Amino acid sequence: MSESKPRWLTILDIATIAIFAVAAGMVFLYAPLEVSMGQVQKIFYFHTAAFWTGMLGFGCSMVAGIIYLRTHNHIWDVVELAGIEIALVFCLVGIIAGSIWAYPAWNTWWTWDPRLTTVTIMELAYFAYLMLRAGIDDPDRRARFGAVYSIVAFLSVPLTFFSIRLFNTIHPVVIGSSDPGAAGTFDMTSKMVTTFMIALLAFTFVFIDLLWHRIRLGKLADKIEQKKLSLSE
Amino acid sequence: MDIPETTNYLIAGYTVIFGGMAIYLVSLFIRFRNLRQDERMLDEVEKKD
Numbered sequence: 559m560s561e562s563k564p565r566w567l568t569i570l571d572i573a574t575i576a577i578f579a580v581a582a583g584m585v586f587l588y589a590p591l592e593v594s595m596g597q598v599q600k601i602f603y604f605h606t607a608a609f610w611t612g613m614l615g616f617g618c619s620m621v622a623g624i625i626y627l628r629t630h631n632h633i634w635d636v637v638e639l640a641g642i643e644i645a646l647v648f649c650l651v652g653i654i655a656g657s658i659w660a661y662p663a664w665n666t667w668w669t670w671d672p673r674l675t676t677v678t679i680m681e682l683a684y685f686a687y688l689m690l691r692a693g694i695d696d697p698d699r700r701a702r703f704g705a706v707y708s709i710v711a712f713l714s715v716p717l718t719f720f721s722i723r724l725f726n727t728i729h730p731v732v733i734g735s736s737d738p739g740a741a742g743t744f745d746m747t748s749k750m751v752t753t754f755m756i757a758l759l760a761f762t763f764v765f766i767d768l769l770w771h772r773i774r775l776g777k778l779a780d781k782i783e784q785k786k787l788s789l790s791e
Numbered sequence: 792m793d794i795p796e797t798t799n800y801l802i803a804g805y806t807v808i809f810g811g812m813a814i815y816l817v818s819l820f821i822r823f824r825n826l827r828q829d830e831r832m833l834d835e836v837e838k839k840d
Contacts (some may be wrong), residue, residue, distance in 0.1 A: 598797035603803035609810065644815075651811035657806040662797045720833065764812075771819055778826045785833045789840070 574763040579751075581607075589753040592744050599744060601659040603754055607715035607761035609677075613715060615645025616684070620712035623705035632759060635701035636776035637769075638708050639691070644768050645761035648682050648761075650780055653677060663742035664728060672725040673718070679715035687711060697783070711788045 585603045592599035621639035626634035657667050667675065687707050694700040720728045722740075730743040732754075746754070 596795040596797040598795075599806070600801055601808075604805070604808045626816050647811060647815045651808050653803045654807045655809070658800050662795065662800050755839065765821040768815075768819075775819060775823055775826065776824070778830070782826055782829050782833065785830075785837070789833065789836060 563774075567767075569772075570763070570767050570770065574760075574767040577756075577760045578765050581757045584753045584756055588749060590747055590749050592750075594744065595663055595742065597676055598659055598662050602732075603757040604761075605652050605655045605659060606754070607757040608648045608655065610654065610758050610759045611765045612645040612649035612710065612712050614762065615641040615643075615648065615769075616680075616708075616712055618642075618769065619645070619708040620715075623708035626701060626705040627709075628645050632697070632701060632780065633773075634776070635704055636773055636780065638704055640686060640769050640772035640776055642684055642708065644765060644772060646688070648765075649677070649681050649684075653681065659742070670729060671728045672721040673729040676714065676718040680711075680718045683711045683714050697780075701765070727772040 581603075585600050589600060589603065591597065592657045619638040622634045622638035622641060625631075626638065660669075662698050687704070689705050691700055691706070696701055722728065722731050728741050732746075
């Protein structure tokens with residue numbers, strides 16, 4: 559039978575829900591209203607934090623890929639897949655929320671600006687990982703392929719992060735100075751910075767919690783795959 | 792300076808964020824439940840064999 563839920567995971571679940579509720583409360587009740595954009599500016603806190611979660615997930619999968627290639631321990635393949643799946647969900651949420659913010663700020667839902675282009679490439683590269691992986695039956699070949707792919711695909715992450723700092727872009731820069739052509743920039747007050755930091759912390763908790771759950775799911779799926787193989791022999 | 796009325800976009804944005812997270816959580820739960828059912832079924836088959 560599958561192992562029961564660890565007590566520490568239950569504690570982490572509760573802590574994550576609590577800090578997430580605090581972050582959401584701060585966004586709606588504590589953070590001041592930005593005058594040039596109005597209420598929609600508040601999307602920024604969770605939009606950026608969602609991408610932070612995405613970066614953590616892709617980074618985690620790259621590290622897991624390297625460790626798998628060195629150790630050939632299958633658990634790192636499970637960690638890698640877990641990181642990528644979570645990151646894909648959060649980046650997709652961040653892209654859609656960003657597009658909703660963009661309409662009142664830029665007067666368009668989408669534009670092929672360097673940041674939006676690189677983030678699309680990154681998202682598609684990792685979607686391709688899931689599709690290609692699903693087409694490989696042999697678990698060892700699948701894990702080897704996944705490890706190499708996750709390391710190579712990670713090149714798209716710094717490219718996305720630095721795109722707004724390296725190229726002329728409409729997308730504002732949160733930390734550092736924006737391009738003069740950027741639209742939707744604003745000066746962060748101390749209350750905004752505090753809210754932003756709490757949002758990042760909350761999404762870090764969300765990532766660790768989901769990663770743990772997703773790893774347990776992956777381990778259970780592997781166990782069942784092994785049982786099916788042994789029964790069919 | 793007049794503050795623009797953009798509350799609808801805020802609601803839409805946070806609906807996507809919370810909704811996306813909720814859908815992922817539900818998908819994790821359903822996959823876990825299905826795998827547990829598969830595990831129980833395989834255990835029964837193993838016992839019969």
